Amino acid sequence: MSNPTAAVLLIGDELLSGRTRDINLQQVAQYLEPLGIPVMECRTVPDIEAEIVAAVNALRAKYTYVFTTGGIGPTHDDITADAIAAAFGVGISEHPDAIRDMAARYAAMKTEFTAPRRRMARLPHGASLVANPVSGAPGFQTGNVFTLAGVPQIARAMLEDIGHRLQTGAVLHKVTVKGKGLREGDLAVKLGEIDAAAPLVSVGSYPWYLAPDNNGVSLVARSIDPEALARVRQQLVELAESLGVKPEIEA
Incomplete structure (x- = not known):
């Protein structure tokens, strides 16, 4: 069996404008290397659903795993979850486990669980949660695509809930x-x-x-x-x- 491979899809207008410097590619590649999963390709796309969908579908057909970063926050331009749902041809709605966990976290912080915050609990149908020990709002796995936050500290923490799900290869x-x-x-x-x-x-x-x-x-x-x-x-x-x-x- 050939070694598994991976691709990274960086999502966000702020990356393409130069306002934000990406380090998530480095983080993902360094995490995967000792697992014998080389990153073979990286793409960066804007916050445009059609661009995200096209990139996700191209990469998930070509590589064993795809890791996306960015676009799963509470604001209007956080459209990655919707794009992943569109790429897989499924619906999207609030995930009950995500709602439960996030509601408990915000209650403990004495912070209102507002409608924008609830947006972060919307997952493509059939997706499984990826834990976020830093801020609580989850990432998720849809097929061979793992969707992570764009904030580097959170993205790195999410990887710890992904390693055990991966087919490993020969160590490089x-x-x-x-x-x-x-x-x-x-x-x-x-x-x-x-x-x-x-x-x-x-x-x-x-x-x-x-x-x-x-x-x-x-x-x-x-x-x-x-x-x-x-x-x-x-x-x-x-x-x-x-x-x-x-x-x-x-x-």
Whole structure:
């Protein structure tokens, strides 16, 4: 059986305008990596139902799992729940368990459970709740699509109620050979040869430049095969050393 795969769909006008910087892609990918579920694609769409529906349907047909973030709050532009219902061709209404839990939470806070707040208890029919230990309003799972809040702290907390639902795959191991003073132009040919000779390993080159005396390249190798990864790790070390650089190695 092939490894499960995932996609992330970021929803919100504020992301596309540049007003809000996304970190949810990073959070989801980092959570899934040790489960052996690589994120293969990420899309960002505005708060337009037709755009959300089209993206959800395309991604859920292509990948094992889809994670959406954003658009499940109490305001008029929070339309993700309706879009997910439309994508699956089902109705939407208040979920009794969500209403019960949220009503109890707001009562404990001595806060009115208003109509806008009740909107956050509306789920596509057939969806199951994803717990939200931070603010109470749930995310939800519809088929292979998990719908999370856009607030990073809440999205990360929701992932803890999702991990046990996922089919895991072979764990991807990685190693970083970091060389201060390395230049991509000097190592590109040899690096390409190393990558081509190791089909079970993915090799990437990531330069950094912080100052004239603080720059270099991080060579990152990833594989589900520890032995193949070890061979490439040694080749990357030797490549750096051949260019007069003593590398740092990070697992």
